[in-house]
Amino acid sequence: xxxxxxxxxxxxxxxxxxxxxxxxxxxxxxxxxxxxxxxxxxxxxxxxxxxxxxxxxxxxxxxxxxxxxxxxxxxxxxxxxxxxxxxxxxxxxxxxxxxxxxxxxxxxxxxxxxxxxxxxxxxxxxxxxxxxxxxxxxxxxxxxxxxxxxxxxxxxxxxxxxxxxxxxxxxxxxxxxxxxxxxxxxxxxxxxxxxxxxxxxxxxxxxxxxxxxxxxxxxxxxxxxxxxxxxxxxxxxxxxxxxxxxxxxxxxxxxxxxxxxxxxxxxxxxxxxxxxxxxxxxxxxxxxxxxxxxxxxxxxxxxxxxxxxxxxxxxxxxxxxxxxxxxxxxxxxxxxxxxxxxxxxxxxxxxxxxxxxxxxxxxxxxxxxxxxxxxxxxxxxxxxxxxxxxxxxxxxxxxxxxxxxxxxxxxxxxxxxxxxxxxxxxxxxxxxxxxxxxxxxxxxxxxxxxxxxxxxxxxxxxxxxxxxxxxxxxxxxxxxxxxxxxxxx
Numbered sequence: 184x185x186x187x188x189x190x191x192x193x194x195x196x197x198x199x200x201x202x203x204x205x206x207x208x209x210x211x212x213x214x215x216x217x218x219x220x221x222x223x224x225x226x227x228x229x230x231x232x233x234x235x236x237x238x239x240x241x242x243x244x245x246x247x248x249x250x251x252x253x254x255x256x257x258x259x260x261x262x263x264x265x266x267x268x269x270x271x272x273x274x275x276x277x278x279x280x281x282x283x284x285x286x287x288x289x290x291x292x293x294x295x296x297x298x299x300x301x302x303x304x305x306x307x308x309x310x311x312x313x314x315x316x317x318x319x320x321x322x323x324x325x326x327x328x329x330x331x332x333x334x335x336x337x338x339x340x341x342x343x344x345x346x347x348x349x350x351x352x353x354x355x356x357x358x359x360x361x362x363x364x365x366x367x368x369x370x371x372x373x374x375x376x377x378x379x380x381x382x383x384x385x386x387x388x389x390x391x392x393x394x395x396x397x398x399x400x401x402x403x404x405x406x407x408x409x410x411x412x413x414x415x416x417x418x419x420x421x422x423x424x425x426x427x428x429x430x431x432x433x434x435x436x437x438x439x440x441x442x443x444x445x446x447x448x449x450x451x452x453x454x455x456x457x458x459x460x461x462x463x464x465x466x467x468x469x470x471x472x473x474x475x476x477x478x479x480x481x482x483x484x485x486x487x488x489x490x491x492x493x494x495x496x497x498x499x500x501x502x503x504x505x506x507x508x509x510x511x512x513x514x515x516x517x518x519x520x521x522x523x524x525x526x527x528x529x530x531x532x533x534x535x536x537x538x539x540x541x542x543x544x545x546x547x548x549x550x551x552x553x554x555x556x557x558x559x560x561x562x563x564x565x566x567x568x569x570x571x572x573x574x575x576x577x578x579x580x581x582x583x584x585x586x587x588x589x590x591x592x593x594x595x596x597x598x599x600x601x602x603x604x605x606x607x608x609x610x611x612x613x614x615x616x617x618x619x620x621x622x623x624x625x626x627x628x629x630x631x632x633x634x635x636x637x638x639x640x641x642x643x644x645x646x647x648x649x650x651x652x653x654x655x656x657x658x659x660x661x662x663x664x665x666x667x668x669x670x671x672x
Contacts, residue, residue, distance in 0.1 A: 220375055221664030225269035227625070229256045230278040232615050233595075233646040240275055243615065243623075248662035250619045271665060273625060277643055279595070280614040281622040281659065282572045283602035284340060284348035286447070286485050286513045286556035288384075289369070290329055290362035291353075292336045293561040294320050299328050305563055310522050313563035320562075321357050329365035336560060337373050338670050339570040344624030346377050346661045349447065349483075349606045351384040351416055354406045355399045367411045376659070376666050380606055382414035382447055383407060390430045391423040400434070407442040413607070414445035419461060420452050428461060436468050440477045445607050448482075451489035454523055454538045460489045466504045473508060481509045481607050485558075488523050488538035502549045511605035512551060514540035515558035516575060516582050518565045543585045543593050554602040555579060555594075572598035573653040580650060591647040621663035627656035 227243045232253070235241065240256040294300045294316075300323070303316050333350075340348065352366040363383060370379040383406045387395040407415060415438055419431040432448070439446040451460050462484065469482060490512075493501070519539035542553040555575050559565035568574065576594040580586050585594060596602075600610040611619045626643060643649045659666040 221661060221666045223269060223664050224271055224621075224660065226271075227278060227623075227660075228270050228272050229275055230273045230625070231275055231644060233277065233279050234613070234615060237644050243278070245621045245663040248664075249621050250615060250617060252617055253615055275642075277626045277645070277649065278623050279344075279626070279646065279649070280599045280610075281346040281624050281661070282344040282599055283606070283608075284345055284350075284557055284570075284572060285483065285511075285554045285602040285605050286515060286558055287336070287340075287348055287350055288559050288562075289333045289336060289350035289352055289366050290324070290358075291317060291320070291559060291562050291564070293332045294563070295561045295566060296335070297328055297332055299323065303563070305566060308521075310564075313522070316563040318357070321353070324358050324361050326361060326365055329362060330368060333365055333369045334372075336570055337369060337377060337379070341373070341376050341659055341666060341670060342657070342668070343569075343571040343573065344657050344659050345570070345572065346622045346659065347380070347603045347606070347608055348377065349380045349382050349414060351382045351447075353384050353386050354403050355385070355387045356395050356402065357387075359402060360406065363406050363409065363412070367409070370411055373670070375664075376661055376670060378608065380413040380445075381411055382416045382445070383412055384416035384418075384447075385431075385435075386418055386421070388422050388427070388431075389417065389434060390427040391421075404438060407438060407444060412444070414447050415439045415442070416447040416449070418449040420450065425459075429464060432461065432465055432468060436465075436472065439480070440472055443477060443480065445480045446482045447485065449485045450487050452486040452523075453489050454492065454536055455489070456492050458489060462487065462490065462501065463504060466508065466510070469508055469510070470506075479607075481511060481605060483511045483513055483605055485513045485556075486515055486519060487512055487540055488519055490540060491538045498545075498549050502551055505551070510552065511601075512540055512542070512545060512553040513605065514542040514553065514555045516555065516578060517568045518558045520582070521565055521567070539582065541583060542597060543579070543583045543590055546593055546597075547589075552601070552605065554597045554605050556598070556602070571653065572602075573649070576650050577653055586651075588647050591650040594650055595646055621660060623660040625658040625660065626654055627658060 224245055226245060229240050230243060232241055241253050242256050243253050244251040294303055300320055303320060306312065350366055352362040354360060354363055366381050370381055373379060383403055385403050387399055389400050390396060406412060415435060417431055417435040419428040422428045422431050435446060435448060451462055516539040520537050523538040524536040540553065542555055545551040545553045557568065557570060557572060557575055560568055560570055576598045579594045600614055604610050613619060626649065643654060
């Protein structure tokens with residue numbers, strides 16, 4: 184299957200094996216990801232579920248990658264691996280629905296960690312510089328380094344408990360299909376451990392005069408016809424005029440409808456109250472075609488920092504204008520706070536405005552659909568942070584001043600079940616109910632490891648504790664299978 188997929192996309196299998204060897208991985212096709220497989224589980228013995236009281240301990244039973252049922256825990260069934268070697272003793276560890284990246288850039292990750300880009304250095308730390316440094320890096324992108332860096336991101340994400348992600352890959356006249364080809368390889372390579380949704384992304388202007396016009400639009404539309412592409416992303420605000428921004432929006436919506444893809448717009452990325460938000464024209468256009476011609480596909484609007492300047496009246500208007508459209512907002516606080524609101528040199532060191540969508544308030548007060556995501560890791564747009572969505576949820580306690588038990592549930596949903604639904608993987612209301620996907624993250628405590636004795640590691644017993652202070656030790660369960668801790672390939 185893997186060889187056929189690579190051949191279909193014009194990618195040389197031997198080059199792929201050589202690339203893996205350079206990463207320190209395996210090189211024999213007979214020793215590929217299929218032999219490095221996740222272990223099927225029949226049940227989890229002795230877990231604390233996030234929807235139950237602290238003292239309740241249960242067993243979760245799996246069948247064909249889904250939850251079969253849950254029962255009160257019986258100690259006699261928890262002595263390590265079961266007789267059929269398909270049950271895992273969890274010793275009261277907390278289990279939660281698995282995590283999700285609703286918005287992450289696969290091709291631009293870890294530029295500051297790869298020796299090829301050692302000449303990249305942040306000097307000003309502003310948005311124009313981030314665009315400049317990224318454009319410089321893109322001119323040097325090659326298949327091997329794209330696969331290496333993307334592999335780093337995916338492995339670290341899976342280790343954190345991620346089983347679903349929307350991965351942006353840029354297509355333009357500079358990189359052409361390099362990023363897309365690498366993304367499709369990685370999607371196939373890690374298919375046993377994670378659902379990777381490929382989003383073809385137009386970071387450069389599509390309609391403004393420049394080296395990307397008009398060939399860039401043609402390349403993107405060609406990419407949308409490729410097998411394995413799930414979504415179209417665009418960035419209307421990079422166009423040179425308001426008229427061309429509207430043209431970008433019209434093209435993005437019509438193209439997503441034509442190719443039956445999800446739509447993901449980076450939108451309204453500014454903190455300028457004199458700049459009319461583009462969100463309302465976008466909604467007007469969506470109402471004309473989306474639900475009737477692209478049923479089942481969602482629309483995600485990213486960044487949207489301009490909306491943080493909205494009054495209560497404007498928020499209510501936004502809610503009413505969305506109505507029944509499948510629109511989700513994604514706040515990207517690590518990038519937004521780093522990029523937005525930095526004063527000019529003449530402004531001195533006074534108070535700085537920080538702009539990122541107030542996602543919990545949007546959900547709890549206005550009934551909007553919102554999630555939060557990592558966005559970038561290790562590049563000029565976001566040099567800080569890691570691949571762990573829970574770190575963003577934990578950061579949200581302070582950013583959003585959201586410390587209650589109810590807030591913790593909202594923040595967790597924003598990086599888990601709601602995030603999956605936002606990118607098209609609809610989730611049941613009860614993640615532990617019969618027929619629910621058996622996709623979980625298990626938080627290791629002292630009793631889960633033979634190398635530790637009880638009491639050495641502090642155990643988090645509730646979701647609220649997990650959001651306040653996420654532990655690093657985790658095990659990922661994808662489609663009812665225990666994912667290896669060290670994925671090779």
